[in-house]
Amino acid sequence: MSLLSVRNLSVAFPTQNGWFQAVEGINLTVNPNEILAIVGESGSGKSVAMLALMNLLPPQARITCDELVLDGKNLLQLTATERRRLNGGTVAMIFQEPMTSLNPCFTVGYQIDEAVKTHVGGGRKERKEQVLSLLESVGIPDPARRYDAYPHQMSGGMSQRAMIAMALAGQPKLLIADEPTTALDVTVQAQILELLLKLQQQFQMGLILITHDMGVVAETAQQVVVQYAGQQVEKNSAYELFNHPHHPYTAALLSALPERALPTGLLPTIPGLVPGQHNRPQGCLFAPRCAYQQARCQTEVPALAQQQQGWIRCFYPLETETML
Amino acid sequence: MLKFIFNKLLMLIPTLLGITLAAFLFVRLLPGDPVTVLTGERGVSVERKAELMAQLGLDQPLIVQYGYYLKNILSGDFGQSIATHKPVIDEFFSRLPATLELAFAAMLIAVLLGVPAGIIAAIKRGHWPDHVVMGVALTGYSMPIFWWGLLLIILFSTTLGWTPVSGRIDLIKYYFEAETNFMLIDAWRSGQAGAFGSVVHHLILPAVVLSTIPMAVIARQTRSAMLEVLGEDYIRTAYAKGLSPTRVIMVHALRNALITVVTVIGLQVGSLMAGAVLTETIFAWPGIGKWMIEAIARRDYPAVQGGLLFIAVAVMLVNLLVDVLYGWINPRVRDGK
Structure with a gap:
């Protein structure tokens, strides 16, 4: 239990x-x-x-x-x-x-x-x-x-x-x-x-x-929850989450780690700010800052759903393996 | 700690010097002089008046008079009252207990009612208990003491007959020798049945009147100090520990809030002396305040000068006591030096 x-x-x-x-x-x-x-x-x-x-x-x-x-x-x-x-x-x-x-x-x-x-x-x-x-x-x-x-x-x-x-x-x-x-x-x-x-x-x-x-x-x-603007966007075991981040926000967070910095020496950042009380997007809360956003993301709210190995709040979860 | 107290005492010296000068000059700024008051309405001849002025040393230039005054103070001589020909120091200390008794009772009422009222207002912030406490405090703070005292006398003494109008004890029923001049102590030690009760009975109304302004100030300060403290991280820690709200508020929050409140209580002692002047006059209370008013009316220069100086010393000593107490309450101050 x-x-x-x-x-x-x-x-x-x-x-x-x-x-x-x-x-x-x-x-x-x-x-x-x-x-x-x-x-x-x-x-x-x-x-x-x-x-x-x-x-x-x-x-x-x-x-x-x-x-x-x-x-x-x-x-x-x-x-x-x-x-x-x-x-x-x-x-x-x-x-x-x-x-x-x-x-x-x-x-x-x-x-x-x-x-x-x-x-x-x-x-x-x-x-x-x-x-x-x-x-x-x-x-x-x-x-x-x-x-x-x-x-x-x-x-x-x-x-x-x-x-x-x-x-x-x-x-x-x-x-x-x-x-x-x-x-x-x-x-x-x-x-x-x-x-x-x-x-x-x-x-x-x-x-x-x-x-x-x-x-x-x-x-x-052992378990990791990624939270964004009051919502959970991804839940998974630590191993899965770090090796296969599916939510674009998780992926962006991970690629901003200094250990994973690009060979150019520049740290990638996530443009924009967490939405506040007055500028909450209609659809996915992360959509305005998301590199992969599509038309649907701006109007519909994704639910936290069991997909692949974990729980992800995204219409278009990433499938590609990122490098560790 | 001893060094701290010594330094504070050292700092009193220039302040006291300033007070002697201020008292000396202010009393002489008043129109008239002791001789005119003494000789009454019919007056005296110019020669006789000059003679009397010379006797009192008032014919000298101001700077010389001040010099003599300082010199006498340094040798422990605070002068003689022009009205009674008794040493000012004796006059002062025979009346001091009456004022202390009144002031202490007033402070007790102010703290015992003001602090809990402030705590309740802070906990119930924005709700009716808060509005009631703050409303009453503002009214109390704005009420002129002489007016407030008269109102209470009309209600409780004249109309309801609950309290005596003036004095310190029922003189017709009780008599005993004054030993300490603290009427509460003397009455208690006299062993006469009802004497102590009579003293308390006489003390209540003037003490309530005198306590009003400090109580209002203490209630407001306690409230704001509590509100500030209740938002601190360590209050959240205390709740996270599983402590009861009563314990969190009365131990963790109040202890920190008291740091500010004690300072305010100390500062109120000065205004308490000012309030005592009015309260004692209204209730015919034979203390320092009433004596000072009479001394001023008589242009009794030595009495006014001496009285002001002693009151200033008393207020400063109380503030020193508060500073020491402050270090005891606030551990950060204790070894900050």
């Missing part, structure tokens, strides 16, 4: 000019101990979808969903309080900005202890030992000293490690990492990613990794 199953999740926000559809009909399945990567440009609705899953969106957001099952529990039937209790326990999340995600007024130890207290319990002394061992397992040197450190006394990488320790405190079955390395120094990025993968193996967690680093995806994920 899958750990997480999401069917037709949509999120809209009210704006002065009506509803803005941030996420449109997302389907996700994560198996236990599996890594699913979600890639896409900024504004493609990756984070919003995850926050909707955690029920962390502001109350004015309109969330609709046909099915939302986590670890055998139907989240749609739970009250807000019951869903809140799952947060940090069954499902935990780490965020993009570790420096602002920790409360500046409390010590790191206190903030991790809160999670332990909420989800594991135990006496003061046991909990402290638990927190220290968590700090140790995320590779924070001298945990006893770091326990009493305030967030401003720690580097970005250290803060992200503390955030990971906090997420692990409730022994989650699913960990959502929302661009966990984007805000960090390049040298630290690899370390944090490596740590996440190690812990995922160690604790046998499902992991949803949101990123725009295709290189990271290739190395880590």
